[in-house]
Amino acid sequence: MPKRILVIGGVAAGPSAASKAKRTNPEYDVVLFEQGEDVSYGICEIPYYIGGDIQADKLVVNTPEQLRERKGLDVRVLHRVEELLPTKRKIVVRDLVSAKTFEEPYDRLIIATGSRPKKLNVQGEDARNVFTVKSLDDGFRIYKYIEAEQPKHAVIIGGGYIGMEMADALRARNLDVTMLHLYGLPMNGLERQVREHVREELEKHQVQFIGDANTEGFVVDKQQRVTHVVTKNGTYEADLVILALGVVPNSEMAKKAGIRVGASGGILTDQRQQTNLDNLYAAGDCCEVKNLVNNKSMFIPLATIASKQGWVAGENAAGGKAKFNGAIRAIAVKVFCLEVARIGLSSEEAQASGFTVVTETIVAPCKVAMMPGSEKLWITAIADKRSKRLLGVNMIGKDGVVLRANTFAVAIQHKMTIDEIQQWDLAYSPPFTPLWDPVLVAANAMAKKLR
Numbered sequence: 001m002p003k004r005i006l007v008i009g010g011v012a013a014g015p016s017a018a019s020k021a022k023r024t025n026p027e028y029d030v031v032l033f034e035q036g037e038d039v040s041y042g043i044c045e046i047p048y049y050i051g052g053d054i055q056a057d058k059l060v061v062n063t064p065e066q067l068r069e070r071k072g073l074d075v076r077v078l079h080r081v082e083e084l085l086p087t088k089r090k091i092v093v094r095d096l097v098s099a100k101t102f103e104e105p106y107d108r109l110i111i112a113t114g115s116r117p118k119k120l121n122v123q124g125e126d127a128r129n130v131f132t133v134k135s136l137d138d139g140f141r142i143y144k145y146i147e148a149e150q151p152k153h154a155v156i157i158g159g160g161y162i163g164m165e166m167a168d169a170l171r172a173r174n175l176d177v178t179m180l181h182l183y184g185l186p187m188n189g190l191e192r193q194v195r196e197h198v199r200e201e202l203e204k205h206q207v208q209f210i211g212d213a214n215t216e217g218f219v220v221d222k223q224q225r226v227t228h229v230v231t232k233n234g235t236y237e238a239d240l241v242i243l244a245l246g247v248v249p250n251s252e253m254a255k256k257a258g259i260r261v262g263a264s265g266g267i268l269t270d271q272r273q274q275t276n277l278d279n280l281y282a283a284g285d286c287c288e289v290k291n292l293v294n295n296k297s298m299f300i301p302l303a304t305i306a307s308k309q310g311w312v313a314g315e316n317a318a319g320g321k322a323k324f325n326g327a328i329r330a331i332a333v334k335v336f337c338l339e340v341a342r343i344g345l346s347s348e349e350a351q352a353s354g355f356t357v358v359t360e361t362i363v364a365p366c367k368v369a370m371m372p373g374s375e376k377l378w379i380t381a382i383a384d385k386r387s388k389r390l391l392g393v394n395m396i397g398k399d400g401v402v403l404r405a406n407t408f409a410v411a412i413q414h415k416m417t418i419d420e421i422q423q424w425d426l427a428y429s430p431p432f433t434p435l436w437d438p439v440l441v442a443a444n445a446m447a448k449k450l451r
Contacts, residue, residue, distance in 0.1 A: 007032040009112035010039035012303045013284025016310030024318035035080035046139035051169030084257035108317040115247035115285035124218030130241040151240040158244030159186035180213040262288040264299035271323040273313035283309035290326030294353035341405035344392030344412040356385040360446045364438035366400035368430040379442040388417040
């Protein structure tokens with residue numbers, strides 16, 4: 001009989017793992033279980049669907065039928081895995097249509113259960129106009145609610161990446177938007193100056209940002225709709241509420257089965273994405289990741305990482321020898337007219353990791369100043385004084401931010417020093433970049449500070 005690889009979970013890591021396993025060894029039976037109806041879709045694009053930038057049919061990357069026909073996978077949607085039985089090499093699955101449970105045997109198992117949204121755990125959180133943005137169903141429900149109910153006042157609770165994207169999307173739908181954030185400035189983890197720019201951009205686009213706002217509860221009417229959000233600082237009218245509080249690893253089932261987890265609750269794996277249990281792999285947002293800048297295990301829930309981990313887990317489950325060494329954390333987000341990027345460590349993280357931290361901020365044009373569309377961009381570089389290594393970068397501006405951030409990402413991943421970055425030979429063309437690219441301007445400014 002052919003060997004069986006079972007994969008738990010869809011979206012980024014699961015389909016990537018299943019597809020790679022089947023390609024690596026076509027003789028294996030590869031079965032993917034997903035508790036929802038959709039298995040492979042663009043979760044990061046959901047705010048842009050809600051805002052009207054893309055159509056619903058564009059969100060689905062591969063249907064279950066396409067994965068079966070094109071990849072040779074046995075895809076079973078509306079099947080929820082409820083228990084792992086590693087000593088028996090079986091899983092317990094519930095068919096959500098029939099409500100029946102059954103045991104499914106495996107030779108190798110890949111866990112790609114992802115993450116789940118954080119909650120406030122306050123009364124009224126389950127009202128019918130309170131939404132998270134974590135799945136395709138979430139996106140459809142928000143879109144349908146806006147179309148049917150025509151809400152006017154939206155409250156977004158949380159000022160992180162999803163909060164930014166949803167503020168943009170809801171303003172595009174002409175809703176009044178209030179953002180409540182637990183801290184004084186939006187986007188924790190960015191350097192203070194960049195966070196202040198983000199707040200200014202929100203306010204410029206009529207988003208009311210309320211910092212240091214601890215949400216205590218909701219006022220709910222007889223129709224089970226939130227009408228007001230209550231905080232210590234005041235009460236805010238709402239007929240649509242978005243919870244954008246971040247996510248936590250969905251790893252309870254794995255932990256119960258004896259799989260080791262880290263401080264964040266994410267599953268711990270080696271470079272082959274193998275857990276501490278034989279023949280059992282894990283990938284995606286349910287896992288912790290080795291941060292290549294400080295060599296610490298961290299929770300970094302990003303689709304780019306999840307897909308790569310899935311690829312590695314799938315190949316190794318099918319007998320390959322792939323490795324995932326870790327990540328530096330490279331994130332970008334659109335905040336109305338601004339591009340915002342965060343690469344590597346923050347100054348606070350770098351200090352906590354034992355580096356002697358030096359920061360420097362420069363302002364430079366994204367292209368030759370006399371060219372049409374030339375806009376300022378801000379770069380804050382974070383370096384170690386002793387080794388002169390670049391440890392992290394924050395960037396913000398209207399144009400040219402993300403591509404330059406990716407350039408810095410290569411430098412950080414390869415542990416390059418500021419001196420080495422100064423020697424880079426970068427392309428020059430007036431419509432695209434100044435004679436001295438802002439990357440080199442930042443490196444030169446940091447080099448002076450390190451002397």
